[in-house]
Amino acid sequence: MGVSPWSRVRLYCERMPSHRELVRFGAVVAARRSWLGLTRDQVHAAGGPADTTLARIENPTSTTAPPRARTLRRLDEGLRWSPGSAARTLAGGEPDPLDVESTEDSELSAAPNPLNFSKLEISVELVRGLLTTADAVYDVLTRRDLPEAWMPVAEKAADELASIIRKLSAAYATEVLERAGGPGRVLTPAVEMAYREHLSSSAQSADPEIAEEQLYRRWLAGKEQDLDEVTREAFVRRWQAKQRVLQARKS
Numbered sequence: 001m002g003v004s005p006w007s008r009v010r011l012y013c014e015r016m017p018s019h020r021e022l023v024r025f026g027a028v029v030a031a032r033r034s035w036l037g038l039t040r041d042q043v044h045a046a047g048g049p050a051d052t053t054l055a056r057i058e059n060p061t062s063t064t065a066p067p068r069a070r071t072l073r074r075l076d077e078g079l080r081w082s083p084g085s086a087a088r089t090l091a092g093g094e095p096d097p098l099d100v101e102s103t104e105d106s107e108l109s110a111a112p113n114p115l116n117f118s119k120l121e122i123s124v125e126l127v128r129g130l131l132t133t134a135d136a137v138y139d140v141l142t143r144r145d146l147p148e149a150w151m152p153v154a155e156k157a158a159d160e161l162a163s164i165i166r167k168l169s170a171a172y173a174t175e176v177l178e179r180a181g182g183p184g185r186v187l188t189p190a191v192e193m194a195y196r197e198h199l200s201s202s203a204q205s206a207d208p209e210i211a212e213e214q215l216y217r218r219w220l221a222g223k224e225q226d227l228d229e230v231t232r233e234a235f236v237r238r239w240q241a242k243q244r245v246l247q248a249r250k251s
Contacts, residue, residue: 017090017091019062019064020230021090021091021092022060023060023228024092025060026057026058026059027230027233027234028095028234029054029075029079029086029089030234031234031238032081032095033058033079035237035238035241039051040054043079046077046078047077048074048078049067049071049078055208057075058208066090067090069087072090079095080097081098082097127168127172131165137161138158138161141157142155169198170198170213173195173198174213176191177191177195177198177220177221178220178239178242181220181221181222182220182239182243183236185222195217199218199223201218216235220235
């Protein structure tokens with residue numbers, strides 16, 4: 001007689017996980033979500049727990065309560081894991097992904113709705129063009145000689161544009177650093193100079209997701225050696241997943 005996939009859930013209910021186990025579990029969940037290219041809202045829309053619940057799971061504190069069995073089942077669904085994977089991972093094991101292909105392929109196979117996707121692949125030249133054009137638009141929006149009646153709208157638009165461009169620029173930097181850096185690699189001086197703004201430790205964001213991305217980029221560049229074991233493991237998983245995608249595209 002086979003073992004029920006929920007046997008791990010029952011085992012979990014009998015033993016409360018430690019804070020260290022919760023931290024490890026949160027790192028694995030965050031790495032999986034990053035690998036799928038999903039926001040917390042998108043995980044929730046796919047059947048996962050609420051975004052606030054997912055945020056607590058990914059960033060547990062000393063007072064964070066362990067996820068309930070129902071939450072673990074919803075994590076399996078939202079993160080495209082086989083039944084019982086979340087509970088098994090919380091107990092110290094490894095999840096069993098339902099997909100083995102790249103993020104783009106998994107999105108196409110998992111979503112019959114052709115409008116249901118979370119990533120759009122665009123050319124590098126288009127990204128560079130967007131950044132250049134955005135700089136020009138920002139310069140216009142921040143001119144001091146604009147009509148006074150336009151100033152509030154222009155300032156708001158400039159702030160929103162700057163926020164979007166910072167995210168786009170950061171994503172571009174992460175892509176380059178994942179290709180050029182990582183374990184066993186040393187960045188060339190040219191790459192390090194080009195992305196020094198994204199490797200600085202002086203502008204740490206208060207947003208947990210942005211702060212994690214900043215830390216990940218510094219780790220890729222070999223500038224963050226003093227990481228805890230759980231964070232390092234999550235970063236290695238993410239980097240290895242990216243390398244598999246890059247290798248698959250070459251073949």
